[in-house]
Amino acid sequence: MTKDTQCELGIFLSVICRYDAIIIELLDIKHVFDQPLQLGSLTLGSPLLQGPLAGYSCAPFRKLVWDFGGVGYCTTEMLSAHNIVHRPHQPARYRLRDDSETIWSVQLAGSQPEILARATEIVHGWGAEIIDLNCGCPQPKIRKRKMGSRLLSDPEHLYRCVKAMRDATDRVLTVKIRIEPDDNEANRQVAEAINSAGADGLIVHARHWTERYDVPARWSAIQPFVDWVSIPVIANGDVDSLTSLQAAHQASGCAGVMIARAGLGRPWLFHQILTELNSGKTWSISQADQAELLMQHVSGLVTIDGEHLALLQARKLVAYYFPMVTLSDHCVAMKNQLSTLSDLTTLLNALLSQN
Structure with a gap:
């Protein structure tokens, strides 16, 4: 040779x-x-989950995700446990559940076990199948109140919070956290506290609370959590395609993946990923269909927030639904002045005609 x-x-x-x-x-x-995910007493149709998005993951958005399919459940915006207990007349957007939502996950933020327990009882009464504790929010105003990612600094107190919620409901209980990239012992203590307190699932956002979203998620840092706990570990961070899903799973050994920001403006993403996984073919959506979905999204917002607030949010949503489209100066001017659904229809017609 x-x-x-x-x-x-x-x-x-x-x-x-x-x-x-x-x-x-x-x-x-x-x-x-391509298999169901067992989370406590619930069998989820898909291990792809839609995560909480402050200001965005209200019922109209979640309905679009459910309509496409491919999702195990959708999660509400983060809700204050204190407000739920002490301000019972919550705005409609926070309590509204669409008929399409066969499984409804409500995320709570709090730091006092007794308040979290009472809020859990109330949300249980709303009909939530899943109740999640936010232990990942990095916002200063949240951390200042010892909520969100601040809970991770005291595993014993975190245990008391999760245990209080566990004792208050028999519904599925999950906890969403962030990682300590350089302190595996701290990660282990947090994981064991959550597991021993009786949570049914652990969602791990593979970034430190100080890290911005331009810092790549450390999927491999999730893998030890799989060994530390006896409950399903869900990976979160930077998954926005079949390719990244495959990489996240290979690095972490996760039982499922939660997608949050990447799904904003792409309610079809969960369906797209599973379709491409099963068919081996690329799935795409037309700009006309994207425009129709944006119109449905904003129309839904009008029903819960009124036209003025809905169209203010629509100005931001245009960029999420059409991230690859460079708007003409005329379209930019129209977007910045949106005030009615009719205005949005005119903008979308102009946007489609320029491409």
């Missing part, structure tokens, strides 16, 4: 090995993400 032949054979074998590895990886991820 000549050297050239040996070289060609080596290249051929390396390609075959890489192809086999890709096939094995796809089979592995398909085994996980």
